Amino acid sequence: MKTISRLLMLAMLAGIFSVPVAMANTDDDQPHMRAALNALREAEKHLQEAAHDKGGHREAALRAVHEAIRHTEAGIKAGERHEDHHDHDHDKK
Numbered sequence: 001m002k003t004i005s006r007l008l009m010l011a012m013l014a015g016i017f018s019v020p021v022a023m024a025n026t027d028d029d030q031p032h033m034r035a036a037l038n039a040l041r042e043a044e045k046h047l048q049e050a051a052h053d054k055g056g057h058r059e060a061a062l063r064a065v066h067e068a069i070r071h072t073e074a075g076i077k078a079g080e081r082h083e084d085h086h087d088h089d090h091d092k093k
Contacts, residue, residue, distance in 0.1 A: 030079050037072045040065055 028034060044065045050058050 029083055030076055033072060033076050033079065037069065037076065040069045040072060044069065 044062065047058055047062045047065060053059055
């Protein structure tokens with residue numbers, strides 16, 4: 001159990017420190033979508049670490065978070081494709 005806890009902690013720390021680097025390397029036109037994705041991943045970690053299944057609700061919440069993560073990632077990709085095909089000078093004021 002200690003090994004699993006250590007591995008989870010290392011994975012979490014790696015994720016925490018890689019997010020600022022990844023975001024610094026992009027010209028991010030989707031800060032709200034990326035913030036939502038980060039929050040969903042954090043929620044996923046908390047749900048995974050929660051004790052007991054709470055009458056099946058913890059597992060259902062995990063499934064919902066996984067689906068939300070997939071949709072958010074797909075939305076970011078769609079936004080990137082949309083950005084590549086449109087001139088955004090009209091957005092700048």
